[in-house]
Amino acid sequence: MGSKGGKRPVLRADKRQTTAKRREKAAKAPAKSAPANKRKASPRTSRRGGSGGGRGRGPIAWIRRLFGFIVGLLWSLTWRVSVGVGLVLAVAVLYFYSQLPPATELIDGRTRGSVTLLDRDNQVFAWRGEQFDSITEIHQVSDNVKNAVVATEDRRFYRHFGISPRGVASAVKINLSEGRSALSGHGGSTLTQQTAKLLCLGVPYDSDTWETEAAYEDDCRRTTIWRKVKEAIFAMAMELKYTKDEILVIYLNRAYLGASARGFEAASQRYFGIPAAQLNPAQGAMLAGLLKAPTRYAPTSNLARAQDRADTVIKLMYDQGYITAAERDDAWAHPATLSEAAKSNTGGYFADWVMDTGPNFLTRDTTEDVILYTTLDQRIQAAAEGAMRDVFEAKLKEGSEAQAAIVVMSADGAVRAMVGGRETQVSGAFNRATMARRQTGSSFKPFVYAAALDLGYTPLATVVDEPYCIDVPGSGEYCPKNYSRNFHGRVTLVDALKDSLNVPAVKVAEAVGLENVRKIASDFGIDNELAVGPALALGASESTLVEMSGAYAGILNGGRSVHPYGLRELRIQGDDSPLMGQEGGFGERVISDQAARYLVYMMSQVIDAGTGQRAKLGDRPAAGKTGTTQAARDAWFIGFTADYVTGVWMGYDDNTPLTGVTGGGLPAEIWQEAMLRIHDGLPVTQLPMALPSAADLQTAEAPRYEGNTNSARSNGTEQRRRGSDNLAERVLQDVLNLFGRGN
Template sequence: MRRERQSSSAPKSSSSGKGSGKGPGSGGPSGLRLWLRRLFRWGLALALVGVVAVAVAVGIAAQRIPSFEELKKSPAGQTIRVHAADGTVFLSLGPNYGRWLTLRETPQVMQDAMVAVEDRRFRYHPGVDPVGMTRAAVFAVEHYGTGRRMQGASTITQQLARNIFLSNSYTWSRKLREMILSLALEWKFSKDEILELYLNKVYFGGGSYGIDAASRRFFGHSATQMSLSEAAVVAGLVKAPSRYSPTADAQAALGRSGVVLETMVDAGFITQAQADGAKPADVQLAQETGQNSARYFTDWALPQLDMLIDEGTEALDVYTTLDLGMQRAATAAIQADTPKGVQGALVSLDRDGAVRAMVGGTDYVASNYNRATQAMRQPGSAWKLFVYMAALEAGYKVDDQVVDEPVTINGWSPKNSSGRFAGPMSLRTAFAYSVNTIAAKLGNEIGFSSVANMARRFGITTPINTHPSMVLGSAEVRVIDMTAAFAAVSRKGVSVQPYGITKVTTADGRLLYQKPAERGQVLVDNWVAAGITDLLQTAVATGTGRAAQIGRPVAGKTGTTSSNKDGWFLGFSSGLTTGVWMGRDDAKAVGGLQGGRAPAKAFADYMRIAVARRPVEPFDTEVKLPEWQLEGDDEAYFGAPEENGGMVDENGMPIELPAAPDTAQGDVAPPPPADGPVLNQQWIEEQTGRRPPADNGAAAPKAAPQQLRTPAPAPPKAPPPVLKAPPARAPANGEGN
């Protein structure tokens, strides 16, 4: 019966194979099995090809990976060590590395904490953890479309590969490269070598790379002395260094360290009793030094590296002009003397422009805005430095008499802070007591453009207007620029360019930059610099800047703006120039804030310390005037009279002079002789180009400003020589500048 069934069924099978559509390839059970077998073979072949490709990629990567010793030396980013003027390293920027610790030197609790929380199966996988990958894949599927990142897949080896060779971008291509490199690292190095590299290179926040740097940063001691509680805190930082930093969020760090301890118990590294005995809350953190005021200086100086050296990644040593003792004194003076609720700034320059101290605010941690180099504020009467220098250059002398009286210029009527007018006084007194009306009259006479030109010469780069009120400091300036201008006066009229970097080398001492010597440019004649120094010294000795006295010669100027919004004092002594500014960031009025009070006091408190070891230097205020200012009459243009009353030219030759008219007898001045001119003011101005020659070359003008004294004529000895013309005096109205 079995045969019959078989024989009878055979034709059916045959016929069905022909026409029923249930044979191979028809999609029936046997066809499905065939396709599954084919897919399996293709998948196996592709997997084999993939394994070969991965093996080749891993082999190539392993060959390119540097040796263990080379990886120990390579930093994870550029480091910059900043040196003070005495060579002391006062700031390290970029990655911060402690001492390299071998695995034998690293406490076992630190090793166990890191392995437990970051990669529990570290000792058993080949660099990539299939269990972790599966967990990450499930997470990715469950949270598809939510934008959340894949979590929990990276092993310690993968993190090491990412830290050394790759970026932190979340892309599939980067993840694939990370896996290849991880397998290569496991192929090339032992587990202990990988763990040692990881512990010394992983980032723990606060700029610290490696457990030793982290331990010193947070606990103040080497990682070799690390306790279980400290290890739990440090191991918890790797997941999110900024979020779990004990200095940023103590509660978050404490909670994370508890998770680490629980994980260590679960992994079997410690007992529950040991975990209970650990007290992360009792961990003593290192005293937080904070960002001191020297960061104002480095924030200003270090960006200049881009212009001084070529871009690079190697470690740098930057040598600066900062004097740490002066910086401490400057910080103390600003913090002690600046009124409550007010900001202060200070810049101190040596005679060549080297920045010895810079304070940009009362607290860098609270506000890193550098008011010494970035803020633009009105200088008030400190601007009169340029007004009086322009006046001296135009021919005024420090003892010239001027009148303090009401004045109106183009509808503007300045007032003195005293509310009174003192009448006649010397230029020196007017400057010492910062008389506004005198400054306004000087600016109007010499020309406001002349004042602006003087400020530009002395390094003021901010916009300057030429409105009459500009003489009282209505233009906004920077503290560092004003300080440099006063430093140029201290340097006897030679320009000063502030600088902070003297030398840059690589970590191994290779010189990349050396500041060249700079002689500076002459901005004004030395007699102008001597004259303004005389005025500045008087302002401190007897005028508005008396609070800036320090027991040795000081020259300086106060500045106070309307409604006491800004207070300034700028001055110099013993080759050191310092500018101090105080005011509110919102430019609101501050009651009692005047340049001669808090700013001058801060200047004095700082300078007493800053110049203590410098020799006392008297100021050179001896004014050696040019010829055209030496005498009150115009004989100085032609040389000194001889003993017999005659005059000589520049070569000592006698000059024949006509007899003076006898005005008492009604004589009229004769016309100029054919062989020489009449020595009067008109002729002098014509010869020196101050006025065009008269068409007919006739006699003196109707109202000559001044007639030369003419002594009795001497016998003629030679034809009239070409007379020496005096230097041209600057135009009083500022034209031509």
């Protein structure tokens, strides 16, 4: 492009119009007409003008505005209240969270310890207190246990945050449909909430606050709306504090599973005799099934019922995918069964008695876990229980409420078995072997003859069985009579005891001195207030079966007293050295060995040819004594072989007289049946007895003693006592001479 003078022309942009000029120009331009196909907009009606049907006027608009106001107000209140409740809930959860200790501190929350009782072979046979064995990690229990508990109690356990609104709603619906209140019956609680309840929402037991531990536990289990709210808050705090497995471990340790078992490890040992880590699906299901009602479903109470409940749990496990169809079918085909120790469930009376012999702070009220080593022989215990059961079923009328008790011990007083009543599978029941003080009847007579034999007389010494009366100061005339109402004239001591004659027993007791008889009986272990009159010789005093059996053990062992005992040793679980040793056994000598051996011979004749013939054991030598009290309110048979002493008592708890029963009847038959079972397989051993010789018969005749003028009556005619060759008179003279006195 060229230019004049060689200069490049200056380029300039067109002038832009100002905004005002553009507006002015636009205003002067002619308006364009609207397209023909577009509709002309109708002028708007004023909001405030016009008549009905407008948005801003009329009743519909007013209702709309009112409804909107209410909704807005409710929404405003709702979110404000929700925020407030949320803040309060968060504070409450954080408060409980701050109070929760480490999970390991919540594993054992018992206020009492446990007591495990071992028999003479150190095998467990009973438990007392709250049996416990801790689980500290979830891998210490079988997956079968964990899965069974989750399937049964809370299938959403691993998915919720401590509470389950769906579960609560479902539980309320079920309760209402079944005619109960919303909170009665099904609770809809999660496993975490159940754990919170087991922890009593963090409130520990305080003896100053609660009258009893039972009252404290009842309060923990109360169901109220306020408590359910606290439970939910506590559960959420636990979910924040602990892992799911830690919560489950706490639950598995604290849950009560019947039969004094606290926690799944203790229950596994109690029912199956194996650790919880070894439980198969059937066993795990049975334990999980106990959670619904531990006492009702305890397999030791009703095994069939426990197995039925376990079948339901197995189905739940299968439905939720925890076990295969093959495992389900196998569990149904092979249900869990009890261990031998749990199955036998013997020795309840013995266990209670042993617990009472130890100090309470180490037995019934112990806060430690204690092991008691005892003298019980489970084979002998089962034999005694079986003998009583079988004889009663065969011989007693249906519906009879007669009771019986049995004690079996060794000659040193070590109790091997104890049955305190017809119901044998018990705990805390009335023990008729140790608690019932009953008149002993003629079973007391061996102590009368023990006094005479210890003074030097033999079984062949004689005494006259005749009508006989004694003036008892303060009581009047006392005239003993024989059970048969007959008199036998002069009889030897062995015959008097063999036939259980009353008159000779009273005569001998009077002659040797009632105080002497009383002392011998007391020294042998009959630790009661003994009668002071002549009725002492006929068993008017009261005693317990365990005391009488212990006294007979003294006769068997050669005349030394024994203190019946069942405790060999007491230890704190885990300690190597015992806190207590044996309390019982041999005591002081009461009568001479020769007197004891003579007495054993005399008592052997009771079984061989006397009132106790129903107790014969075939070729095995045995000795014993029958006893029947006035009106047959009590019937006894106590006897022994060279191996064991066994005592049997029978009667009614309310002292109702027995019908047609004497000590030589049913008690002797129970004794015989028990002893046959006890000695099954044992070699025959001779009794430690001494047989009298012909020389004893000659020297037994005593010179006539005329000093005693007690009256006697025969057919209403008063006579002088016949004292020629009378042992009672001879012994009385010897005793009086010994103390330098005479009538």
